[in-house]
Amino acid sequence: MIGLLRSEWVKLRSIRSTVWTTAGLVVVMVSFAYLNSAIASRDAERLPAGEATRTALGAAPFASLIVASLGVLAISSEYRTGMIRTTLLAVPRRGRMLAAKAATFAVFTFAVNLLTCLAAFLVGQAVLGSHGASPEEPGVLRMVAGCALYLTGTGLFGLALGALVRHTAGGVVAVIVALFVLPQLAGTLPDGAGARLMPYVTSVAGMRIMSSAPGVLTPWAGFGVFCLWLAAAALAALVLLGRRDA
């Protein structure tokens, strides 16, 4: 298994889209943290800690799209180039291959996401100055680390959907549908069903981990529900990968 992880790590680091996507993620998160906090700092009153943190992490929805796209690409690029056949010749136990790919991707993106979220938080608080939050205040660290966790989760979601769809553009569309369109659709359900279901829908549930507002689900319960969605997508990907011809 160590060899498989090393192999997937070489794959991930040896293509340029990884570098560009990671750079894009950092730029988006940090610049939004700066801009959001600059706007918020005009208000004379001190922000609650949770609000100040949320302001700094404001680009998370966009960032989730970037990380999820990287996840899609991690597998769809293999299908586009035909590399998947070379990969499966070397590792015919397909479940292991996907597990190694997911694990490598998760470790790499979580490290990047955590550093990026910390940087965004620190930039935001620096801009807010005395109005900002300090890491010691309750919920702040959970929100920052939670943002990194959520982004990593969306990346894995992208990887699972990419493995299902086997196509880059199709995979990104699937991600947009799952994370952005599905909550909208749920909201349109009649007779209050939308309102009842909404807290359990993909991104709505997942982003509870980086929220300080009270809600139906606690932050960790929300993230747990998001992980169930992720598990369902991963299971479907695993089953189909084993059955389909490469």
Place this chain on the structure above:
Amino acid sequence: MPGSQRETVPPEDDFRRPGREAGRVITAANLTKRYGRTFAVNGLSFTVKSGRVTGFLGPNGAGKSTTMRMILGLDRPTAGDAHIDGRPYREFEQPLRKVGALLDARSVHGGRSARNHLLCLAYSNGLPASRVGEVLEEVGLASVADRRLGGFSLGMFQRLGIAGALLGDPEVLLFDEPVNGLDPEGIVWVRTLMRRLAAEGRTVLVSSHLMSEMAQTADHLIVIGRGRLLADAGVSDFIRRSSQGYVRVRCADTALLASHLPEGSTTAHGDHVRITGISARAAGEAAAAAGIALHELVEVQPSLEAAYMELTQASAEFTTGRP
């Protein structure tokens, strides 16, 4: 056990040990692949033995690549199965140590360098990174090892694919159309490589749609057409079984000669006559007995190419007549 994994060929798997030379290494049993209503491969059974080059021949679309993909676990057979050393490919933990394969040589990520591409493969099978340099050297790509694959020519891709196949020093090798896109020097190199691998006792299965190529490389032929087995024979047997041999005769009065030979054994071809079914000696003696002066009497051996064409054409005619 990282220590034992680093060995290129595990000792217990040493194929060079005696007694394995005649082993049946690759077996296909009733292998079938159906796409909708068309059969790409239809009830194919054969075995491939070690120590020789087995040519896997058939016209384009005969099902060669599909068969190889099923042997290598990429495609799932609709029926039947394929094994390498008694095991389905999908069960191999580190298959590159046992089986090397070149399918579509362009199945690589264009943004990666040759070295990184092979490094992924090496790590995934617990092979030392030093093997990458060795195989790059062996296939003549050492000087472009760090260049992005996107700029490679088809011939360079073929060499890279062969490097990947050799990476784990495997005892079984499958090559799908390996000389595609190679220059004459490259073709000779591949031919020599196949011969050498077989001479070392390895099992080599090479597909091609060109009989002329196989004639110079293979010891044994498996010929398929429309997904069905047409022939499974040694190269010389294959020629002998063909009915394409004939005796060419020239003389002044071909009709007179024909009247002295068994009925139906002659056909006129311009200024000469082709005689089938009797030897040149018998034809010459019949002519002498009748007092006919022969200007030419030649026994024409069938070529491998002609035998192949005859076989595959027959298969096409055979199948098109069916619903």
